[in-house]
Amino acid sequence: MSELQLRMAEAGDAARLLEIYAPYVEKTAITFEDEVPAVSEFEARIMRTLKRYPYLVALKGGQIVGYAYASPFKERAAYDHSVELSIYVDANQRHQHIGRFLYDAIEAVLKKQGFLNLNACIAAPIGADPYLDDNSIRFHEHLGYRLVGRFHQCGYKFSRWYDMVWMEKMLGDHAIPAPAIIPYPELDQ
Numbered sequence: 612m613s614e615l616q617l618r619m620a621e622a623g624d625a626a627r628l629l630e631i632y633a634p635y636v637e638k639t640a641i642t643f644e645d646e647v648p649a650v651s652e653f654e655a656r657i658m659r660t661l662k663r664y665p666y667l668v669a670l671k672g673g674q675i676v677g678y679a680y681a682s683p684f685k686e687r688a689a690y691d692h693s694v695e696l697s698i699y700v701d702a703n704q705r706h707q708h709i710g711r712f713l714y715d716a717i718e719a720v721l722k723k724q725g726f727l728n729l730n731a732c733i734a735a736p737i738g739a740d741p742y743l744d745d746n747s748i749r750f751h752e753h754l755g756y757r758l759v760g761r762f763h764q765c766g767y768k769f770s771r772w773y774d775m776v777w778m779e780k781m782l783g784d785h786a787i788p789a790p791a792i793i794p795y796p797e798l799d800q
Contacts, residue, residue: 615712620666620678625653627675628668631701640734640743640768663794664694665720669709676704679713681721684730691792692785693728694721714754722782724798725790729782731756734766735774742769748776756780 620628633647648656657680660666666680677700684693696717700709718729731751736743748758756778764772 614671615676615709616670617667617712617716618670619661620657620668620680622654622657624668624675624678625650625657628657628678628699629653631675631677631699634702635699638742640736640740640766640771640773641747643734643766643768643773645768661795665717665724665795667713667717667720669700669713671704671709676701677709677713679717681717681726684728692726692789693730694726695730695732710750711754718780718782720795720798723793724795725792727782727785727789729756729780731778733776733778735761735776737764737772737774740771742771743773748778751778751780754780 629647629650632642632653635641636644636647657666660680660682664681664683667678668675669677677698679696679698681694681696684690684695696714698710698713700713721729731747733747733751734743735748736745752758757780758776759779760777762775762777765775766773
């Protein structure tokens, strides 16, 4: 992992991030998005995320090879200490510890911000499936996430039904009063 570098995503990264993301949309059920967004939409997503949450990219040899970002778990204030995480790694760069590198980094940032609950919403196959395996579930288990719920046949893509699982990891104690959340742009890096 020493050859990997990390930095904050920028709007100008949108085209490269879409190159990584598009195969997941077009060829897998890993994401339930069924059309590849426009570059302008991806730019807007990046900028919207960075107003409060980290959006990190991993670079190898100067090229972006993966990205991870946090987003609200739910919009209500009661959920302020919880986030949902998303990660995508270039399909040609998988199994090279890039995912672990990104998750270690984003978890450290989120902990500094005051977030406590990390949530991952993961598509789950129902039996053998050409568009989806359980690698993401196993990856999260390896990183200390635990299964907390399964929604049955709630996603439909490629003329098939998919389950959705939720996994969580706690970053710290749930003190009272709850710690203040520091928006990502205000965080001392």
